[in-house]
Amino acid sequence: MNRKTLVLPAVISLLAPVLAACGGSDSGSGGGGAIVVGTTDEFSTTKDDPAPLDPASAYDVGTWNILRQTVQTLMIQPRGEGEPVPEAAESCSFTDTGNERYACTLREGLSFSNGDAITAADVKFSIDRAMKINAPSGVVGLLSTVDTVEAKGEREVIFHLKTADATFPYKLSTPVAGIVSEDNYDKGELRDGFEVNGSGPYTFSAEEEDGKLVKAVFTKNGNYKGTLKVNNDKVELRSFADASAMNGAIEAGDIDLMTRTMSPDQIQRLSTATDSEVDLVEMSGLEIRYLGFNTDAPAVESKAVRQAMAQVINRGELVSKVYGTQAEPLYSLVPASLTGHSNAFFNKYGEPSVAKAQALLTKANITTPVSMTLHYTTDHYGEATKKEFEILQKQLNASGLFDVKIKGTAWDTFRPAEQKGEYEVYGMGWFPDFPDADNYLAPFLDKGNFLGSPYANSQIRNGLIPESRREADRQAAVDSITEIQDIVAEDVPVLPLWQGRQYVAARDDVTGTAYALNSSSTLQLWELGRGVSG
Known part of the structure; x- marks a missing residue:
């Protein structure tokens, strides 16, 4: 049997309304222990980049793979294709005909992972902070059309834009617009190291050696409140030196899924294998x-x-x-x-x-x-x-x-x-x-x-x-x-x-792999679970 699975965007788009779920961290099952994901991405603290996981600075797919699991945004890209939908927000929309005033209302009862309530002031702090720091990575360019942010009461946030920007809802779905707490993030300085605190579907802890993150541990956040159904209790993300080492780990059963970056030869071999316990999933x-x-x-x-x-x-x-x-x-x-x-x-x-x-x-x-x-x-x-x-x-x-x-x-x-x-x-x-x-x-x-x-x-x-x-x-x-x-x-x-x-390869008992990556090549670890593959 050919082990290659092709995921068609049109199919995903059609299924998304049926499969998408509103829920919290108690949704889904977490049997079978931590799901272990391999990557060749390296995460390190250096003189030039001492704060690789600060939402105000991070700007590559590897670091966003961590932040998207942990730092919640007002909007989120949907499971299939299409325009972004509310996540930390209950609703968001342009309130003028010129696409220059964008208002969001937060969900009731929203809180950080430590239980502290999230208010409109936290959203304003987070956006203002990213713009003030203006990190060298250039990620703040995603907020370039923002003039001012207004916190109105406990739950309403209003973005006043410098110019019309119909793409602004998309930008509010990116980690630079992630909601962070003033208790953990300085308003004028980046947060060095590998600590991340937010209100996303997972909490995060890092194992590091010599300034490099070797294992990221994501644990289901009991205080998460949003649209995502979390299908596991824990996921580990492990970094490998190269694709060969990562491939050896999945064949040995040391990891359950591997993602970027597999070599062309590995992808070709997996796509034609007939007796492998590892399935290749291809997405546009x-x-x-x-x-x-x-x-x-x-x-x-x-x-x-x-x-x-x-x-x-x-x-x-x-x-x-x-x-x-x-x-x-x-x-x-x-x-x-x-x-x-x-x-x-x-x-x-x-x-x-x-x-x-x-x-x-x-x-x-x-x-x-x-x-x-x-x-x-x-x-x-x-x-x-x-x-x-x-x-x-x-x-x-x-x-x-x-x-x-x-x-x-x-x-x-x-x-x-x-x-x-x-x-x-x-x-x-x-x-x-x-x-x-x-x-x-x-x-x-x-x-x-x-x-x-x-x-x-x-x-x-x-x-x-x-x-x-x-x-x-x-x-x-x-x-x-x-x-x-x-x-x-x-x-x-x-x-x-x-x-x-884009591709992922996963062992037979891992489910949810068709949605493991979104259209922006970012991991969606909450989709993964354990079961019997087809």
Whole structure:
């Protein structure tokens, strides 16, 4: 029997209204002991990032996998696809016709895990704190349209926005908008270390060694009150050095489920195995990979150089040689399946062509070969990243137009160096904060973008992004979104490469795996339980 299970988004969406449950921490069963989940994500405290789990600073899928279980938000992304729904809130809505005033009413009896009541003042404190701290990660950009937060009585919170923002409900579903207590979080400083306190479905404790978190323990929160049905009493998240070690652990029965990042070879083997006790679950994904540019760096400050790279790189060959059917070429920052996606790069550059690239460089009086270093992280996106960059290097150098070197660096060094502008070209991935085209454009192109990119296009920042956010009907925003993608293809401040699918692998007795990841590639540990798989 083929052990691969394909989860179709349309099916999830149809089932969600039937399967979704309103409840609290007493929902579900917790038999069978802790469910153990493996990951290759590493969590560490460093000089550059001493507070990896503070909601006001955390901004990667690994840390959000912890925060989404523990820190409650007013809104939450639904079980299937669709617009966000209330979570800590009883109700939320725009109260004006211009999408500039957003009001939420908290659930009655809401409390932190220690039993202290949550009021509107706590919500205001949490949002104000994140904006005041303005952490270097750039996560506060999700709150960039917030002007002021008003706490009205014990349960009503009103967000006054600077400009219209139809995507604001999505942003209130992200951890930067998580509700924290003034007793545990300083209003002007980040909270160092691995402690997290909130009102989510789980409480959290960390086991660490030498500044690294080796095991995260999630225990069902008896004071949780929200929409989620919690199907287990305890989950452990364990970090592994690489995909091979993680795979050995699941085959030995030491862990029950493994998630990012499995290697392409592991996924292929699991998808065709006939006698394994481990099932592979495939879901459509919105993960993308791309090259980022420091557009002030001498090697790539000329638009012609970046355009020539876009003209030479063969995405089809790259994907087929590294990821096979697990990914597909991407010709825009906005992935396929999202409203507003266009193949802007293919429309401009067509098939790879050395002759066209040469013409671009000649017209701009660029001397060839152009020398540069492509930087990648060795431990954040999986072991296939090195092979991916070896192929990119080979493609660019084979053109005769470039003299490319590649260099791999661990994430805890790579990310701070990238933010400081130390790399001229670098490889990054993006897991969306929420499934809307805005979240693939503003974080890269708006003021205070998370890349720290010097690229600034006033038409995009001052016109097109605000224009697209005025439209509550996202189909009505397509023209603005398409124009942004066309400008990106012309200027190439970033160069999209591919869009991937997402996978989990679980032992036969683990249930709920079809919903273990949401559309933003974030773990939903409350969905997991024990039983007999089909």
